[in-house]
Amino acid sequence: MSIQASTAPPAVELRGIWKRFPGVIANHDVNLVVGRGTIHAIVGENGSGKSTLMNTLYGMHRPDEGTITVDGTIRTFKSPTEAIAVGIGMVHQHFMLADNLTVLENIILGAEPTQGWRLDQDAARATIAELGETYGITIDVDQLTEELGVGERQRVEILKVLYRGAKILILDEPTAVLVPQEVEELFGNLRRLVDDGVTIIFIDHKLDEVLQISDDITVIRAGTTVATVKPADVDRRILGELMVGSELPTPDTESSTVTAQLELVVKNCSAVSAGRTILDDVSLSIHRGEILGVAGIEGNGQLELVEAILGLQAISGGVIELGGVDLTSLSVRERRHAGIGYIPFDRQRDGLLLAAPLWENMVLGYDDTDRYISGPWVSVQKARSVTDAAIERFGVKTPGNSVPAFALSGGNQQKLIFAREMVAEPKLLIAAHPTRGVDIGAQAAIWDELREARKAGLAVLLISADLDELIGLSDSLLVMFRGKITAALDPAEATPEQLGMFMTGEGQEVK
Ligand SMILES: Nc1ncnc2c1ncn2[C@@H]1O[C@H](COP(=O)(O)OP(=O)(O)OP(=O)(O)O)[C@@H](O)[C@H]1O
Ligand SMILES: [Mg+2]
Numbered sequence: 001m002s003i004q005a006s007t008a009p010p011a012v013e014l015r016g017i018w019k020r021f022p023g024v025i026a027n028h029d030v031n032l033v034v035g036r037g038t039i040h041a042i043v044g045e046n047g048s049g050k051s052t053l054m055n056t057l058y059g060m061h062r063p064d065e066g067t068i069t070v071d072g073t074i075r076t077f078k079s080p081t082e083a084i085a086v087g088i089g090m091v092h093q094h095f096m097l098a099d100n101l102t103v104l105e106n107i108i109l110g111a112e113p114t115q116g117w118r119l120d121q122d123a124a125r126a127t128i129a130e131l132g133e134t135y136g137i138t139i140d141v142d143q144l145t146e147e148l149g150v151g152e153r154q155r156v157e158i159l160k161v162l163y164r165g166a167k168i169l170i171l172d173e174p175t176a177v178l179v180p181q182e183v184e185e186l187f188g189n190l191r192r193l194v195d196d197g198v199t200i201i202f203i204d205h206k207l208d209e210v211l212q213i214s215d216d217i218t219v220i221r222a223g224t225t226v227a228t229v230k231p232a233d234v235d236r237r238i239l240g241e242l243m244v245g246s247e248l249p250t251p252d253t254e255s256s257t258v259t260a261q262l263e264l265v266v267k268n269c270s271a272v273s274a275g276r277t278i279l280d281d282v283s284l285s286i287h288r289g290e291i292l293g294v295a296g297i298e299g300n301g302q303l304e305l306v307e308a309i310l311g312l313q314a315i316s317g318g319v320i321e322l323g324g325v326d327l328t329s330l331s332v333r334e335r336r337h338a339g340i341g342y343i344p345f346d347r348q349r350d351g352l353l354l355a356a357p358l359w360e361n362m363v364l365g366y367d368d369t370d371r372y373i374s375g376p377w378v379s380v381q382k383a384r385s386v387t388d389a390a391i392e393r394f395g396v397k398t399p400g401n402s403v404p405a406f407a408l409s410g411g412n413q414q415k416l417i418f419a420r421e422m423v424a425e426p427k428l429l430i431a432a433h434p435t436r437g438v439d440i441g442a443q444a445a446i447w448d449e450l451r452e453a454r455k456a457g458l459a460v461l462l463i464s465a466d467l468d469e470l471i472g473l474s475d476s477l478l479v480m481f482r483g484k485i486t487a488a489l490d491p492a493e494a495t496p497e498q499l500g501m502f503m504t505g506e507g508q509e510v511k
Helices: 002-006 050-057 080-085 103-108 121-135 150-163 180-195 207-213 236-244 302-310 332-337 347-351 358-363 380-394 410-423 440-455 467-473 496-503
Strands: 012-021 024-034 039-044 065-070 073-075 088-091 168-172 199-203 216-221 224-229 262-273 276-287 291-295 317-322 340-343 428-432 459-463 476-481 484-489
Touching: 012 050, 024 050, 024 216, 039 050, 039 180, 039 207, 039 236, 050 088, 050 168, 050 199, 080 088, 088 150, 103 121, 103 150, 121 150, 121 180, 150 168, 150 180, 180 199, 180 207, 180 496, 207 236, 216 236, 224 236, 236 440, 262 302, 262 459, 276 302, 276 459, 276 484, 291 467, 291 496, 302 332, 302 340, 302 428, 302 459, 332 340, 340 410, 347 410, 358 380, 358 410, 380 410, 410 440, 428 440, 440 459, 440 467, 467 496, 476 496, 484 496
Parallel strands: 024 224, 039 199, 039 216, 088 168, 168 199, 291 459, 291 476, 340 428, 428 459
Antiparallel strands: 012 024, 012 065, 065 073, 216 224, 262 276, 262 317, 476 484
């Protein structure tokens, strides 16, 4: 047996993979070997071809050239169904669960167990319970998916893949949406899976995490694999240089630009939904030139706070003012016109028209502003030229302004939304995870843009799961827990660990 073990083929071997899209070579001559029962990280800049490569391995794309070998056998997959059949499962960068189904229904969707003619839900329940127990992945299967936070959604996606018998698990940026505690939990689950012989391939922009959990790290640059290294042999700087060939930035606030002029004032706001208090007497203010960071585990009222400011969530009491003007009776559109920019929590659902060209996405929400209007209509020419300038200024990687938004890589979609909101020169920018899924170089560029705009008087409400970003960029910091502001901290002194304590409701209030 030992001879067999030592000659066991790798779980995955990709040789000379090429994949072209109109105007783009997404992958060229990619070579990748992933050992069985290992955790293999894939890192690289936005648009470098990571998702494309994984989608190809998962049977969503056919490679133009090259071979895919799984457990020693060459495979050509016509669809994910065929990849699943040989034990490959994938959790995508953007989750794909149906909101209106329960967790159980989502997990078994497309792989329903039957007993004769009847759907055998009991069998499914038993299997899921067993999987959950083995790998420590806990979830209430009768909950409606709509009600789940991102961390829970991810658990459902992973269970769904395991339920189909996956032995090779591909995770595309699994930690991008998680707070540190959830990342630790995920990594614990991944270790248990690997101990059980499962092979894991995951994409991640956070190099500390990559160094912490992987057995091997492959760097992709401009569509091709440039190196595979062991975490012990490299550090953040070396990895960063392999990816982009430049130094790593840090999110320093630099000197304060906070003015005495109030931009946003939220006073004693409360909101109730389905009999539950979702905002509990929330008060905060942001001055011109100030970045206010709000920390919290998703589901503790941050989204509701943002929606209350935007007019998407009715408040049962309290006042919201922008530049001294009461917003309470204004519509969403009127509030946006009053100068509120918004980078939404979910870029694909709320930030983009995926099938529409980039120039249309640029205009989205701003179609009646002078910037785009010519006579009575939106001028396509104006829209295209503003889009081209934004693509250039914000480094959006694309062959042109007429490609549909879905053809951009995840990080480049994020950059486009950031560009759209900044180009509109808001007074208040509500930025939910502004650098989620963007690579280290682009992250630095976004931080620079925010700092520059702040110098010019922009007020920013920053929500981020990246605690280093939150601490580094913010002039002041609040923590939300169960719909309430539970702590106010000085970012100059706060640590991620301390923030983490407050976020889970364990910390003492510091004022
Ligand atoms: N369906 C598609 N149609 C056209 N072009 C595409 C499509 N999918 C990806 N591309 C292009 O292929 C290139 C690689 O994209 P990919 O999504 O693989 O990048 P990535 O490394 O995953 O980036 P990110 O870190 O931003 O998610 C990009 O230039 C992208 O615009
Ligand atoms: Mg991607």
